[in-house]
Amino acid sequence: MASTETISKTMFLNIGPSHPAMHGTVRIAVELDGEIIRSADVEIGYLHRAFEKHCESGSYTQCFPYTDRLNYVSPLINNFGFAAAVEKLMGIEVPERCNYIRVIMSEISRICDHLTSIGASAMELGAFSVFLYMIKAREWLWELVEEVTGARLTVSYGRVGGVKGDLTEGFAERCRPTLQKVRSVLKEVDDLLTHNRIFYDRMKGVGFIAQEDAIEHGITGPFLRASGVAYDVRKASPYFVYDRMNFDIPVGENGDNFDRYLVRMEEMEQSIRIVEQALDTIPEGPTNVDPEGRVIEPSVMADLGKIGKTLGLLTNEVLIEPTLQGSEKRLHAAVYTASKQARIPPKEQVYSNIEALMNHFKVVMYGHGIRPPKGEVYYAVEGANGELGFYIVSDGTDKPWRVRCRPPCFPIMAALGKILIGSQLADIVPTFGSVNMIGGELDR
Amino acid sequence: MTETLTLAKIKQAFGASLIEAHSQLGHDTVVISKSAILDVARMLKTDPELQYNYLMDLTAVDYWKRNPRFEVVYHLYSLANNQRLRVKAPLGGNEPEIDSLTSLWAGANWFEREVYDMFGIRFKGHPDLRRILLYPEFEGHPLRKDYPITKRQPLIGPKV
Numbered sequence: 001m002a003s004t005e006t007i008s009k010t011m012f013l014n015i016g017p018s019h020p021a022m023h024g025t026v027r028i029a030v031e032l033d034g035e036i037i038r039s040a041d042v043e044i045g046y047l048h049r050a051f052e053k054h055c056e057s058g059s060y061t062q063c064f065p066y067t068d069r070l071n072y073v074s075p076l077i078n079n080f081g082f083a084a085a086v087e088k089l090m091g092i093e094v095p096e097r098c099n100y101i102r103v104i105m106s107e108i109s110r111i112c113d114h115l116t117s118i119g120a121s122a123m124e125l126g127a128f129s130v131f132l133y134m135i136k137a138r139e140w141l142w143e144l145v146e147e148v149t150g151a152r153l154t155v156s157y158g159r160v161g162g163v164k165g166d167l168t169e170g171f172a173e174r175c176r177p178t179l180q181k182v183r184s185v186l187k188e189v190d191d192l193l194t195h196n197r198i199f200y201d202r203m204k205g206v207g208f209i210a211q212e213d214a215i216e217h218g219i220t221g222p223f224l225r226a227s228g229v230a231y232d233v234r235k236a237s238p239y240f241v242y243d244r245m246n247f248d249i250p251v252g253e254n255g256d257n258f259d260r261y262l263v264r265m266e267e268m269e270q271s272i273r274i275v276e277q278a279l280d281t282i283p284e285g286p287t288n289v290d291p292e293g294r295v296i297e298p299s300v301m302a303d304l305g306k307i308g309k310t311l312g313l314l315t316n317e318v319l320i321e322p323t324l325q326g327s328e329k330r331l332h333a334a335v336y337t338a339s340k341q342a343r344i345p346p347k348e349q350v351y352s353n354i355e356a357l358m359n360h361f362k363v364v365m366y367g368h369g370i371r372p373p374k375g376e377v378y379y380a381v382e383g384a385n386g387e388l389g390f391y392i393v394s395d396g397t398d399k400p401w402r403v404r405c406r407p408p409c410f411p412i413m414a415a416l417g418k419i420l421i422g423s424q425l426a427d428i429v430p431t432f433g434s435v436n437m438i439g440g441e442l443d444r
Numbered sequence: 445m446t447e448t449l450t451l452a453k454i455k456q457a458f459g460a461s462l463i464e465a466h467s468q469l470g471h472d473t474v475v476i477s478k479s480a481i482l483d484v485a486r487m488l489k490t491d492p493e494l495q496y497n498y499l500m501d502l503t504a505v506d507y508w509k510r511n512p513r514f515e516v517v518y519h520l521y522s523l524a525n526n527q528r529l530r531v532k533a534p535l536g537g538n539e540p541e542i543d544s545l546t547s548l549w550a551g552a553n554w555f556e557r558e559v560y561d562m563f564g565i566r567f568k569g570h571p572d573l574r575r576i577l578l579y580p581e582f583e584g585h586p587l588r589k590d591y592p593i594t595k596r597q598p599l600i601g602p603k604v
Contacts, residue, residue: 044576044577045575045576045577045578045579048577048578050586050593052562052587053586053587053591053593054593057593088469089469091469213550215497215498215523216549216550216551217549217550217551218498218499218500218501218549218551218555219551229523231523236526237526375468375469376468376530377468377469377471378471378501378519378528378530380500387500389500389501389519391501391503391517391519393505401505402505402506404501404503404517406500406501406519410554410555411551411554413554414550414551414553414554415550415551418550443577444577
């Protein structure tokens, strides 16, 4: 005789670590009651690369390539955050133009990051064309990044005391139309998603977090702002030249996935505004044209310097192409600090006089290098996911004693397990998408 | 001024536990003895004039040959006053231990797990103190200065 008794027990399900809907390697172990999540354990660390340990074993400049790989969708912000922290510790100022360049490149990165986040989220909910449109827009922006830094992702563009090189000639003329094109993509995406029944129903009211909970967990960035707290490092403690820019901080009301989507969409518009203002007001760098139109190969210049013909090198505007681009004297002064503690002198000087040559080696040599005074500093910038902080302890040598990165998506992932409880299994995908987890910064 | 207010309040309430108070590069720092950490943190969080409601970051530094060897570093932020404060608590001994702040901030949970993982510092009262970035079989605590960067870990998984 068949028993009519029903047995009620929960089911355990692993999502990840390698799952098509997980952008990044992370494991969420959920306990299911039917379709309802009763508990969720988030396991991270699959992408741990010992960032902090590696930083302790190299010089300050050698840390920059590692910072690229923290948030690999917006590496420029990490570069500048680390550079600014060391600069604060050393007490050095960077030129105004350099600060403008940092703002422009940071905001372009932020747009790239938000495009990726929304695009991937939308794709997972079935809106594949949105993903393609947004990645296309990101591609245009990455072309700009590539033009300036020489790389798309592993940029290493920041330096202690400046940036690697000046903006390329005609950058503003290429940047403005690109931003317009990005705007039209955003309009298109807005038309496709914001009033889309399926998208709205999957996002609205899902993944809710209250203001107080978000603060308890230390959540910052768009995730916090969607819950109604207008905290943004760019406004709260302005760095670079953000205090001169006119922009708004979009704030949500409901703290759900849909508000996070809206906040990110609006933030991209605000970032475009910032870039446009910065391009309008950036102080002029040195003229980019050699008075005599001369272009000297680096090898020719080095040869001339070796035989003592340095007069021409010092008086003429020479253009060094292509490997040393941006290291010329006339560009250099605009983007590098005047402090000799951190500044690599322009190449013409290095090749032509002994002081500059010694200065160059003092900065790059093992055991000399950039040596901040003993002390500690915490410096925060607004990363694409929230407050990105660097805590650096210096013991006075050329290697940092301790580098700590406060990764913005770490607290969000810590709260994710709690956010998921009570929602449906299928809600994991949009909620996890709205976290915009970046394995590089989460696991370091 | 709120900066001096914070320091004055700590001095007044926890004068005996306060080891040092200073401001470096515009960032207020207090060093307190580890036994007082929970009370100091509670006061900073709940005092209506201070309202340090954010635990922005929690980490540790290994000063190695110095005594006490470790320092747990808390970065607090007050949303209402837009103020930052660094609180440090020195820890010595081979089995360093300090009170957990998970009862005050839910966000302390993972931060403390990471410090435990990387430094081997134990947090008293933590609900779930296990490794977070590394795997359970990992030997040692890599951010300690006596952990060589070239050290190899035994392979895990089935033996071939």
